[in-house]
Amino acid sequence: MKALFIGGTGTISNSITQQLAADPNWELVLLNRGSRTKDIPPGVRVITADIHQEEEVAALLADERFDVVADFIAFEPAHLERDYRLFKGKTKQFFFISSASAYQKPLSDYRITEGTPLANPYWAYSREKIACEDYLMKLYREEGFPVTIIRPSHTYAERSIPLGVKGNHGPWQVAKRLLEGKPVIIHGDGTALWTLTHSRDFAKGFIGLMGNLHAIGEAVQITSDESLTWNQIYSILADALGVELKAVHVTSDFLADTWEGDFYGSLHGDKANTVVFDNSKLKRLVPGFMATTRADQGLRESVAHFLAHPELQEEDPEFDAWCDRVIAALAAAADAVRAR
Incomplete structure (x- = not known):
């Protein structure tokens, strides 16, 4: 054929x-x-x-x-x-x-x-x-x-790291923040179920x-039949990098309002929603189909691939600075509320 x-x-x-x-x-x-x-x-x-x-x-x-x-x-x-x-x-x-x-x-x-x-x-x-x-x-x-x-x-795949919030130059800057001990942004409260x-x-x-x-x-x-929360996904990523996860949860609305890219569409229209897929139709059409790569296994492979290939480690200073501003603004807002 x-x-x-x-x-x-x-x-x-x-x-x-x-x-x-x-x-x-x-x-x-x-x-x-x-x-x-x-x-x-x-x-x-x-x-x-x-x-x-x-x-x-x-x-x-x-x-x-x-x-x-x-x-x-x-x-x-x-x-x-x-x-x-x-x-x-x-x-x-x-x-x-x-x-x-x-x-x-x-x-x-x-x-x-x-x-x-x-x-x-x-x-x-x-x-x-x-x-x-x-x-x-x-x-x-x-x-x-x-x-x-x-x-x-x-x-x-091994040359991609699945994330909810990243800049315009790929996922490496989020991994770099983790390696540097900096906090990373997770949309919402991180409890929505997602499928990788x-x-x-x-x-x-x-x-x-x-x-x-x-x-x-x-x-x-x-799709896979496995569902994870975004908190779990980022925890797996941090663990694969051998570092502690320092997560800052930010509403999808705030992220969409402050980033020049299309977080409104990619979050409200996709990743901010809980999704669980019923693959019965696929399994009926393809008897024996089963996704066999767990998310923790696949993410570890992706991290190892990125660490072994410096050409994939594209930095994104604009996104990095935006993360710092968002996190600082939330901290300042919390301090202002507590001060009252």
Whole structure:
């Protein structure tokens, strides 16, 4: 069988690429700009192109047919409109990577199934994903376009550290603060339940849906069954670094009001909510699926990887200074109230 991945080297997709490359039943082709080639395993064919250059890509793929096409870098309906033009009649199954953040916020029930309504007034990213799903399902219903929609939640790998509050340059600055004995910010009171999924577990579920006729026309979430509080997640991180956790809890509203980035969307529209996923549908479609990497195990791997790779240790002085200002402002407010 033959698959085309658009992207294929990112946090979510790289593990799928690695596992699929080892499967003799699959021929894998990646289409991307070639900016990250060192992780591509032998035997995987790479077509170097920009998917946004539609005419060029159409010419490169003119004689190609695929059992599966998966676009890992589609974020708005226009991207899917292009994909439809490129792959109509050229694939037996088309995968769109949506997001579990598309589920309704606030949730009417913390237990999430694929039947949970899609509605997120807080985050434009999620609304774009919902619009993408609507577009593809209309094509499936009216034209039989063989779509499978995947909804990942917080998926991470060794080159990422899953956090709730971080700056624009990655997670290292939070780890650096911990190593320096400085306090770190946790949104809310840190007791909301959250689900972390290691990318190699996500890959097992994804590959099980590839070429699976029962998955066509379906939306499927792929997550771990493990739920942790944010306090637990940050405690695991501190323990992996061998330091004491000094946590400062700050309301999501305050964080969104004081940071120039989009904490309003990423917190109110996602990470500030308690989420527990029911993966019964995935397990029915992929018998035997189970996420086997516990969060403490995966986080320790990520920390060890960052410590061993200085090139990943990108500092973020702007975020660091903002953390200091937020923490100092809260302390000053508490002192002012006590003084009265």
